[in-house]
Amino acid sequence: MAFLRNAWYVACWSEDVRPGQLFHRKLLDEDVVLFRKPDGAPAALYDRCPHRFIPLHLGSLKGEVIECCYHGLQFDCSGRCVKNPHGDGKIPAAAKVRSYPVADRHGILWIWMGEREADASRIPDYAMLDADSGFHLTRGHVHIEANYVLMGENLLDLSHVAYLHDGLIGSPQMVETLPAVREDNDVLHVDRHMPNVDVPAVFDMLFRQDGQPVDAWQNMRWVPPSCYLLDAGVKAPGGEREVMGWYYGIHLLTPETSRTTHYHFASARPPGSVSDPATDAELARLRRIAFAEQDKPIVDAQQRVVGDQDLWGMKPVLLAIDAGPVRMRRTIERLITQEKETT
Numbered sequence: 001m002a003f004l005r006n007a008w009y010v011a012c013w014s015e016d017v018r019p020g021q022l023f024h025r026k027l028l029d030e031d032v033v034l035f036r037k038p039d040g041a042p043a044a045l046y047d048r049c050p051h052r053f054i055p056l057h058l059g060s061l062k063g064e065v066i067e068c069c070y071h072g073l074q075f076d077c078s079g080r081c082v083k084n085p086h087g088d089g090k091i092p093a094a095a096k097v098r099s100y101p102v103a104d105r106h107g108i109l110w111i112w113m114g115e116r117e118a119d120a121s122r123i124p125d126y127a128m129l130d131a132d133s134g135f136h137l138t139r140g141h142v143h144i145e146a147n148y149v150l151m152g153e154n155l156l157d158l159s160h161v162a163y164l165h166d167g168l169i170g171s172p173q174m175v176e177t178l179p180a181v182r183e184d185n186d187v188l189h190v191d192r193h194m195p196n197v198d199v200p201a202v203f204d205m206l207f208r209q210d211g212q213p214v215d216a217w218q219n220m221r222w223v224p225p226s227c228y229l230l231d232a233g234v235k236a237p238g239g240e241r242e243v244m245g246w247y248y249g250i251h252l253l254t255p256e257t258s259r260t261t262h263y264h265f266a267s268a269r270p271p272g273s274v275s276d277p278a279t280d281a282e283l284a285r286l287r288r289i290a291f292a293e294q295d296k297p298i299v300d301a302q303q304r305v306v307g308d309q310d311l312w313g314m315k316p317v318l319l320a321i322d323a324g325p326v327r328m329r330r331t332i333e334r335l336i337t338q339e340k341e342t343t
Contacts, residue, residue, distance in 0.1 A: 001147070001258035002336050003028045004225045006114030008123050010252040010264050013139060014107050017042060022066065024057035026256050028113050032100065033057040037064040042109050043077040046098040050081075056097070106130055107139075108252070108264070115343065124223040128248050128268040135248070136275040138284045139266035142292050146303035148226050148253040148261040149329060154299055155228050155251050156190050156324035158218045161200075164294050168286060169232075171198035174216065181323045186331055188222040190324035196237050202286050203234040206274060207245035213237060214245075220324070225332055226253040243272040259303055265291060 009027060011034060017023045023034045024047050031047035033056045047055050049068040059069040065082060067074045073095065074083035081095035101118035103110045106126040112118035128135045144151050154160065159179075161170025177194045194216040204211060214234035221229045233246020250266040267287055269275065306314070311329070318326065 003255055004332060004336050004339060006116045006339060007225050008110045008112055009254045011109045011111040014104055014109050017109060020061060022057040022061055028255050029257050034109060035061050037077060042102040042104050044100040044102045044111055045075060045079050049073060050095055050097060124227045126250055129266060134271035135268040137266060137268055140288060142263045142296060144261040144263050144296055145300040146261060147259055148255045149332060150302055151253055151261050151263060151299050152226060152328055153325035154295055156220060156222060156328055157321050158192060159321045164298060165290050167201055169200050169202050169290055171200050173197040178320050179324055186224050188324060188327055191219040193217050199234055203245060205283060207234050222328055224335055243270055244274060
């Protein structure tokens, strides 16, 4: 499968890459090793020594160079071999590995895996995840056994919460609302406003904790190729949005392979909202149930059926609720085609 390469993807949470340690992941079908320089700045290299193709993450970090565990060749942050301990120490011109631009922003390590110059201004805004934002934060990671576009379609069609997440983050009346879809320079917005519905458990915990009907909303923003921001919440029927009762859901998908995805998710609840250790732990538990025990098995099963087939070739039935997912898929296809034509 082709990936859009000239874009920022989430490599991992910033805290995953610790000083003095090597961290490895497969991203866009490439093995990558991430580490920090002595000043804390992140770096990333292709995770393979060019000598005998040993993964570099099996070696050791010495200052800001990685030493291969097999024969001791050392590579700096640019991927250049800076030491050959054998013979006269001559370093072959081919002794180098690819380096990737990395940015540390919003508690996330972003990686650019394309050939064009990385543009940091294109990193999506997730300022609510900053440590000084005042938001109450929880975060996690799930490995999805499915293509990242399938998982993205799940996020852009939230009508499924009335069935798959009924009682947890959805309720039956929510299915009656069709999404409002709009685009702005390839950024997609899919919004749903649902008046006078039964309050789902998660939102009841965040709001009045009385089980009474509410007006609910789900506003999803998608930034290509795979970054999502959900503004979701509830309020009193006919009332105004309050401090309580809502949160930002951050959903960040990075292809591992054509059939697997790294899914980083977070919740950011506004300053002044309910936050105590017991509530925070229960909300984190319920959200993880929704992602890991409800969404993941369904999307994984969908991938097993689709396999390597072209989705359009399978002639899927399209419903009114599919406007967002279809636009997303078409946009990704167009951007990948444009990228190929200009390289």
